Amino acid sequence: xxxxxxxxxxxxxxxxxxxxxxxxxxxxxxxxxxxxxxxxxxxxxxxxxxxxxxxxxxxxxxxxxxxxxxxxxxxxxxxxxxxxxxxxxxxxxxxxxxxxxxxxxxxxxxxxxxxxxxxxxxxxxxxxxxxxxxxxxxxxxxxxxxxxxxxxxxxxxxxxxxxxxxxxxxxxxxxxxxxxxxxxxxxxxxxxxxxxxxxxxxxxxxxxxxxxxxxxxxxxxxxxxxxxxxxxxxxxxxxxxxxxxxxxxxxxxxxxxxxxxxxxxxxxxxxxxxxxxxxxxxxxxxxxxxxxxxxxxxxxxxxxxxxxxxxxxxxxxxxxxxxxxxxxxxxxxxxxxxxxxxxxxxxxxxxxxxxxxxxxxxxxxxxxxxxxxxxxxxxxxxxxxxxxxxxxxxxxxxxxxxxxxxxxxxxxxxxxxxxxxxxxxxxxxxxxxxxxxxxxxxxxxxxxxxxxxxx
Amino acid sequence: xxxxxxxxxxxxxxxxxxxxxxxxxxxxxxxxxxxxxxxxxxxxxxxxxxxxxxxxxxxxxxxxxxxxxxxxxxxxxxxxxxxxxxxxxxxxxxxxxxxxxxxxxxxxxxxxxxxxxxxxxxxxxxxxxxxxxxxxxxxxxxxxxxxxxxxxxxxxxxxxxxxxxxxxxxxxxxxxxxxxxxxxxxxxxxxxxxxxxxxxxxxxxxxxxxxxxxxxxxxxxxxxxxxxxxxxxxxxxxxxxxxxxxxxxxxxxxxxxxxxxxxxxxxxxxxxxxxxxxxxxxxxxxxxxxxxxxxxxxxxxxxxxxxx
Numbered sequence: 077x078x079x080x081x082x083x084x085x086x087x088x089x090x091x092x093x094x095x096x097x098x099x100x101x102x103x104x105x106x107x108x109x110x111x112x113x114x115x116x117x118x119x120x121x122x123x124x125x126x127x128x129x130x131x132x133x134x135x136x137x138x139x140x141x142x143x144x145x146x147x148x149x150x151x152x153x154x155x156x157x158x159x160x161x162x163x164x165x166x167x168x169x170x171x172x173x174x175x176x177x178x179x180x181x182x183x184x185x186x187x188x189x190x191x192x193x194x195x196x197x198x199x200x201x202x203x204x205x206x207x208x209x210x211x212x213x214x215x216x217x218x219x220x221x222x223x224x225x226x227x228x229x230x231x232x233x234x235x236x237x238x239x240x241x242x243x244x245x246x247x248x249x250x251x252x253x254x255x256x257x258x259x260x261x262x263x264x265x266x267x268x269x270x271x272x273x274x275x276x277x278x279x280x281x282x283x284x285x286x287x288x289x290x291x292x293x294x295x296x297x298x299x300x301x302x303x304x305x306x307x308x309x310x311x312x313x314x315x316x317x318x319x320x321x322x323x324x325x326x327x328x329x330x331x332x333x334x335x336x337x338x339x340x341x342x343x344x345x346x347x348x349x350x351x352x353x354x355x356x357x358x359x360x361x362x363x364x365x366x367x368x369x370x371x372x373x374x375x376x377x378x379x380x381x382x383x384x385x386x387x388x389x390x391x392x393x394x395x396x397x398x399x400x401x402x403x404x405x406x407x408x409x410x411x412x413x414x415x416x417x418x419x420x421x422x423x424x425x426x427x428x429x430x431x432x433x434x435x436x437x438x439x440x441x442x443x444x445x446x447x448x449x450x451x452x453x454x455x456x457x458x459x460x461x462x463x464x465x466x467x468x469x470x471x472x473x474x475x476x477x478x479x480x481x482x483x484x485x486x487x488x489x490x491x492x493x494x495x496x497x498x499x500x501x502x503x504x505x506x507x508x509x510x511x512x513x514x515x516x517x518x519x520x521x522x523x524x525x526x527x528x529x530x531x
Numbered sequence: 532x533x534x535x536x537x538x539x540x541x542x543x544x545x546x547x548x549x550x551x552x553x554x555x556x557x558x559x560x561x562x563x564x565x566x567x568x569x570x571x572x573x574x575x576x577x578x579x580x581x582x583x584x585x586x587x588x589x590x591x592x593x594x595x596x597x598x599x600x601x602x603x604x605x606x607x608x609x610x611x612x613x614x615x616x617x618x619x620x621x622x623x624x625x626x627x628x629x630x631x632x633x634x635x636x637x638x639x640x641x642x643x644x645x646x647x648x649x650x651x652x653x654x655x656x657x658x659x660x661x662x663x664x665x666x667x668x669x670x671x672x673x674x675x676x677x678x679x680x681x682x683x684x685x686x687x688x689x690x691x692x693x694x695x696x697x698x699x700x701x702x703x704x705x706x707x708x709x710x711x712x713x714x715x716x717x718x719x720x721x722x723x724x725x726x727x728x729x730x731x732x733x734x735x736x737x738x739x740x741x742x743x744x745x746x747x748x749x750x751x752x753x754x755x756x757x758x759x760x761x762x763x764x765x766x767x768x769x770x771x772x773x774x775x776x777x778x779x780x781x782x783x784x785x786x787x788x789x790x791x792x793x794x795x796x797x798x799x800x801x802x803x804x805x806x807x808x809x810x811x812x813x814x815x816x817x818x819x820x821x822x823x824x825x826x827x828x829x830x831x832x833x834x835x836x837x838x839x
Contacts (some may be wrong), residue, residue, distance in 0.1 A: 522602075
């Protein structure tokens with residue numbers, strides 16, 4: 077029904093039931109009019125697609141909503157399935173999905189899910205192993221093109237991600253990445269981006285200088301208290317061979333690796349762009365795009381860093397894998413982000429949903445996926461279309477090395493809040509590394525005990 | 532005669548009963564609405580604060596008595612959050628009242644152009660706090676903000692206002708003051724206009740200057756108004772969330788981490804509704820204490836006013 081239709085009908089109703097003129101007959105006429113309008117509206121709708129229909133829930137923005145909306149007509153043409161794409165701001169993601177699945181709503185047939193909450197809602201999702209085994213060609217292609225650690229983000233065995241039942245198919249890949257200014261590095265005679273955190277510290281020190289246009293900082297990152305400061309710390313921790321949890325989900329923040337990681341962050345803060353402690357994704361991009369900062373060793377992967385439409389310095393900004401700890405068991409260990417398609421157990425269109433998932437993750441449709449500004453999880457697509465998005469090459473290097481955020485925790489957010497607060501206190505100089513880690517260990521233990529994640 | 536009186540009384544009695552019935556009918560809907568949207572959520576929050584209630588598993592919620600409250604005092608952030616909340620509320624209140632009173636003194640006269648000025652001054656109140664917070668965040672931005680530009684032009688040291696643990700809280704307070712001082716100003720102007728001109732004329736004849744009038748005539752007369760404004764502002768400042776959340780989310784570090792931010796983090800970050808409700812109840816208690824204290828001040832000043 078168009079807006080004008082609605083207004084006309086509303087006006088008619090108001091005249092009919094205006095004070096002093098209302099009568100049963102008029103009400104009856106109004107009701108019949110309304111019924112007729114509804115019938116006409118139903119008649120005006122295009123006939124349902126021959127292959128059925130489905131509703132997909134995703135996030136507004138180039139990486140998600142734009143891709144699905146852009147490819148949906150071709151999907152309908154190819155499969156005969158009418159796809160309705162619902163988008164909403166990603167900041168509302170968890171709550172929206174939780175609400176829908178919590179009440180067993182059949183509203184959505186496909187959800188583009190952040191793996192961070194997969195474990196918490198696995199019971200409300202459709203296991204996809206049967207679909208995969210019935211579709212051996214797709215399964216083989218998926219296993220060949222998407223690294224096992226990325227596929228594992230959507231597998232859950234009841235206690236950990238990475239094994240067990242497959243609940244989702246990875247469609248979007250992301251990790252933390254380093255970004256640096258090639259022109260500034262070249263000018264300073266730095267031949268390659270830092271491979272280790274010690275090198276990152278040297279570079280940060282060297283490039284933090286006063287320039288005619290203001291101070292230039294050799295270090296910036298996502299350091300906002302909470303999830304950002306936690307994942308910043310987590311990434312450095314993993315690169316030093318540490319971990320934040322043991323096999324029983326007990327925090328392991330009082331280790332030499334944790335001390336080394338947080339000490340490195342503390343040292344880097346001397347050369348940090350002043351906004352770091354309040355920086356999320358956008359603030360870090362702004363710091364790099366404005367030229368205030370020239371190097372971020374581990375920001376969350378984001379096309380905006382290297383997109384000329386969004387960053388006037390994009391041409392001289394390059395993405396690389398994050399540094400590793402210069403210790404024997406040090407490694408490149410970017411934390412992983414990314415999204416996977418899941419089918420709610422309450423969906424009434426599971427087969428159509430599977431076709432949708434297959435379409436949006438198949439090799440033959442990756443060109444369109446990338447053209448509509450998607451960020452695939454497939455390594456072959458990242459490599460093949462590297463020219464389209466400069467971060468793809470770094471992402472292809474990073475994804476196989478990616479490590480998991482503790483998405484299996486019932487209270488991952490509480491864990492991040494407790495840990496991130498202490499990391500932020502070190503970053504702002506309000507606490508020593510040792511005291512902060514001691515407090516983080518105590519606070520995280522309390523949080524995880526309260527949520528039942530650990531004993 | 533007595534029959535007549537009896538009939539009149541009977542009629543009045545029926546009228547009273549009829550009035551009572553009408554009043555009851557009128558009151559049912561609003562009282563029910565009030566119970567539904569105020570009392571029920573309050574009771575629900577109170578009961579939830581006594582349960583271990585994780586939003587992802589409401590079916591597993593269990594009664595834990597005062598455990599959530601006891602846990603609060605073990606949280607390393609709770610005590611400092613209470614202090615930050617009070618710091619924000621009192622810091623804002625003092626500046627809001629002081630500036631509001633000063634502006635009202637300057638602009639309560641009916642002079643050409645003052646009406647327009649008063650309208651312009653009130654405009655910040657009309658803006659949504661989230662929008663105010665966003666605008667000021669850009670203004671404070673150490674790289675592109677106008678404040679940084681002006682400060683550097685003035686030859687003063689450049690600071691990352693919202694990213695420095697020493698300046699973040701004052702910076703947020705300034706924004707809160709900027710937004711709500713006009714409300715104070717507006718109420719004070721109305722209060723000053725209600726003061727009898729005769730009192731002011733008499734004071735001037737007795738040789739009182741502007742300062743004496745402001746300090747010894749207007750201020751005492753406006754005490755009840757000031758107390759009510761202080762009451763409203765205190766409540767508003769103690770529960771301020773949007774401004775702080777948008778500008779700093781409680782950071783840098785924990786320098787602007789107030790109780791409302793903590794409630795949000797527990798409720799919608801960790802989905803620990805039991806803990807979030809326990810903090811909310813504590814905040815409610817703090818607000819009620821403040822209200823009681825200010826009510827006492829209000830009562831005393833009103834009594835003094837009536838004696839005078």
